Amino acid sequence: MMRILRQAVACIAVFTLITGVIYPLIVTGVAQLVFPRQANGSLLIDNGKTVGSSLIGQSFSSPKYFWARPSATSPIGYNAANSSGSNLGPLNPALTENVKARITQLKAADAASKSLVPVDLVTASASGLDPDISPAAAEYQVSRVAKARNLDETKIRELVVKLTKGRQLGILGEPRVNVLELNLALDNLKNK
Amino acid sequence: MTYGIIQIVLFLSVVLLLVKPLGWYMARVYENKPCGLDRILGPVERAIYRLCGVNPANEMGWKRYTVAMIAFNAAGFVVLYALMRLQGFLPLNPQHFPPVAPDLAFNTAVSFITNTNWQAYGGESTMSYLTQMLGLAVQNFVSAASGMAVLVALIRGFVRRNSRTIGNFWVDLTRSLLYILIPLSLIIAILLASQGVVQTFKPYPTATLVEPVVVDGNSFAEQTIAVGPAASQIAIKQLGTNGGGFFNANSAHPLENPTPLSNFLEMLAILLIPGALCYTFGKMAGDTKQGWAILASMVIIFIGLLALCCWSEQKGTPQLVSAGADLQASSTQSGGNMEGKEVRFGIFNSALFATTTTGTSCGAVNSMHDSYTPLGGMVPMWLIQLGEVIFGGVGSGLYGMLAFAILAVFIAGLMVGRTPEYLGKKIESYEMKMASLVILLPIFLALVGTAVAVATKAGQAGAFNPGPHGFSEILYGYSSATNNNGSAFAGINCNTPFYNITLAIAMLGGRYLFKILMLAIAGSLAAKKFIPTSAGTLSTSDPMFVILLISVVIVVGALSFIPALALGPIVEHLMMIGR
Numbered sequence: 001m002m003r004i005l006r007q008a009v010a011c012i013a014v015f016t017l018i019t020g021v022i023y024p025l026i027v028t029g030v031a032q033l034v035f036p037r038q039a040n041g042s043l044l045i046d047n048g049k050t051v052g053s054s055l056i057g058q059s060f061s062s063p064k065y066f067w068a069r070p071s072a073t074s075p076i077g078y079n080a081a082n083s084s085g086s087n088l089g090p091l092n093p094a095l096t097e098n099v100k101a102r103i104t105q106l107k108a109a110d111a112a113s114k115s116l117v118p119v120d121l122v123t124a125s126a127s128g129l130d131p132d133i134s135p136a137a138a139e140y141q142v143s144r145v146a147k148a149r150n151l152d153e154t155k156i157r158e159l160v161v162k163l164t165k166g167r168q169l170g171i172l173g174e175p176r177v178n179v180l181e182l183n184l185a186l187d188n189l190k191n192k
Numbered sequence: 193m194t195y196g197i198i199q200i201v202l203f204l205s206v207v208l209l210l211v212k213p214l215g216w217y218m219a220r221v222y223e224n225k226p227c228g229l230d231r232i233l234g235p236v237e238r239a240i241y242r243l244c245g246v247n248p249a250n251e252m253g254w255k256r257y258t259v260a261m262i263a264f265n266a267a268g269f270v271v272l273y274a275l276m277r278l279q280g281f282l283p284l285n286p287q288h289f290p291p292v293a294p295d296l297a298f299n300t301a302v303s304f305i306t307n308t309n310w311q312a313y314g315g316e317s318t319m320s321y322l323t324q325m326l327g328l329a330v331q332n333f334v335s336a337a338s339g340m341a342v343l344v345a346l347i348r349g350f351v352r353r354n355s356r357t358i359g360n361f362w363v364d365l366t367r368s369l370l371y372i373l374i375p376l377s378l379i380i381a382i383l384l385a386s387q388g389v390v391q392t393f394k395p396y397p398t399a400t401l402v403e404p405v406v407v408d409g410n411s412f413a414e415q416t417i418a419v420g421p422a423a424s425q426i427a428i429k430q431l432g433t434n435g436g437g438f439f440n441a442n443s444a445h446p447l448e449n450p451t452p453l454s455n456f457l458e459m460l461a462i463l464l465i466p467g468a469l470c471y472t473f474g475k476m477a478g479d480t481k482q483g484w485a486i487l488a489s490m491v492i493i494f495i496g497l498l499a500l501c502c503w504s505e506q507k508g509t510p511q512l513v514s515a516g517a518d519l520q521a522s523s524t525q526s527g528g529n530m531e532g533k534e535v536r537f538g539i540f541n542s543a544l545f546a547t548t549t550t551g552t553s554c555g556a557v558n559s560m561h562d563s564y565t566p567l568g569g570m571v572p573m574w575l576i577q578l579g580e581v582i583f584g585g586v587g588s589g590l591y592g593m594l595a596f597a598i599l600a601v602f603i604a605g606l607m608v609g610r611t612p613e614y615l616g617k618k619i620e621s622y623e624m625k626m627a628s629l630v631i632l633l634p635i636f637l638a639l640v641g642t643a644v645a646v647a648t649k650a651g652q653a654g655a656f657n658p659g660p661h662g663f664s665e666i667l668y669g670y671s672s673a674t675n676n677n678g679s680a681f682a683g684i685n686c687n688t689p690f691y692n693i694t695l696a697i698a699m700l701g702g703r704y705l706f707k708i709l710m711l712a713i714a715g716s717l718a719a720k721k722f723i724p725t726s727a728g729t730l731s732t733s734d735p736m737f738v739i740l741l742i743s744v745v746i747v748v749g750a751l752s753f754i755p756a757l758a759l760g761p762i763v764e765h766l767m768m769i770g771r
Binding site: 001003004005006007008009010011012014015016018019020021023024026027028030031032034035038039040041042043044049050051052053055056057058059060061062065069075076077078079080081082083084085086087088089090091092093095096099100103115116117118119120122123124125126127128129130131132133134135136137139167168169171172173174175176180183184187 | 195198199202240243244245246256259260263264266267268271314316317325326327329330333334362365366369374377378381382385386387388389390391392393394396397398399400401402403405407412415416417418419421423424425427428439440441444445446447450451452453455456508509511512515516517518519522523524525526527528529530531532533534535536537538541542557558559560562563564565566569656657658659661664681682683764767768
């Protein structure tokens, strides 16, 4: 019995060293060497300033920017130090209220838009940090952004199409538009 | 839609293609035959035995094997609990997290040694890098290896004749880690890092927001982005069917699962070993058809339930439609019920991940199951309640399925009035008693736990959503804990002493009683003599047996849980369409 206990303690010590120290250090070494940008959070640097991560969404509420999906993180949306979904059940009245309020907000910002709103634009993501919206959700906002920026809709639409990511390797996942990258590109458009 | 189905077919094809090569390799590892890697890692293996005072030639009986497994897990518990309680004084804590509270540390330590990885905490706001790396990630490895060891011992029980021993726990543990889990994790971790999963020891970086956010008069101009040594932990979290996220949002978090390709790899990593172990089982038992028959049963149930989940989530709810949302799938949006889902995964990859993670005992999530439609959410819940045998956890899934196989041959034996046999071993009253307990015990623990929670104030306080959905959250929680899945209807407020303690008991009971009973079966089978196949032997590798096995799994799962499910998802579905 004592022998088994001794073996158990020795084993946990040895495997903690192998899987808890050596293994993560090898992975860190390789990742930092070969994929340094990805391994450090895919940070976006604009004019020497870190403006976010290409994988993490941000809140936008001005009509001149494309809006991201609703976020359920606390205390504010898109809190990247505290990821979370809303966890609202399908019949929870709070969910329906949130969706309706969001639709009202979107329509108020663009009186011209009357169509149904793409579902991803009115529902909270699982992480609260979703960087993407669907191409449909981007198209829904084109007219508003164009008006707010006094630009031609086709010009905005061109940019959206240019920044739309297709399915990975032609098959995997869903087509999507990265909201932060799109808005940064919009701002750069104005500067030119 | 079409793309969704193509992706599912592609995914299952890749899984099935890898079953044979990996299964063959693992059989070599466990039969102690040259496997290739032993040429490089052989000296390391021998050094480990020397350091730990293990004589690899020493065989163990089932009782000694059990004691070694429990002693090893207990030692792991102590280390992990101490790390969490002391993290405030230890290095690699750049965010200066305080010690974890005692009840939460207890729950978490139990959760990780039992391969459950139920999480009553948010990783990025609670655990230091050191705790994650040296504590949680290590248990991700060794709890998975413990499950694989028990499976191998059970297979030896079928294979050996008139034997008093079923192997050496330390050897099975070491070989599982060294030749299977660590090499595969290295590959997956580096592939994940290439996709954008973080792997760093630096403190959380801060970004200046493009548009500052104003909430209640307070302006926020910065975004702190949680990072850490995540890729190394996420690889084994998936491969070992552990499921404990580095971040709170688990594999929905863009830094834990950034792209559709990383998502594909993470799902593949979940099914890879449990699927291939079926082949390993057949190979070691000397008849690979036996393994394919088990795998076929798993795949058929998997596809059926996956289809239900995809259909229900794509359809969405009438509530979303009447609020004014467009749920129609098109080339520019996935549509459907997108609450609690990520755009890059859409409906099909979310439903596929949910089915994969709950059919196995993984419990990682890439979407929030709590926000699924009633029937869509019932699929993951019921897959857990079936006993985690649809692929199941690494090792634990197959030994659970073998308990169902024993039950199936017994029922078939009753029909024709013959003593049942499985793989040349007579199944007698001792094995039947143990197998019945194995199947009934988790059902009992899950239902009694739920009953206690809904009958007490402390339990009721945990429900987050109103109505039947709140009940579903509690039922899901105890089902998940008992069957060592670890996913949740995550709205449930479970970081309370009541839930931390009762769920820990459910996890311990579900894991260790299950394992002890399986090892008892292994010991009893190993001691039996071999009965050659005769004309009257029921074939356990033909389509008839596959159908029988599927029926037994479904009937037991349905009879046990339909009354409880009727109070949760089923009544919720009726309320949804009745409005």
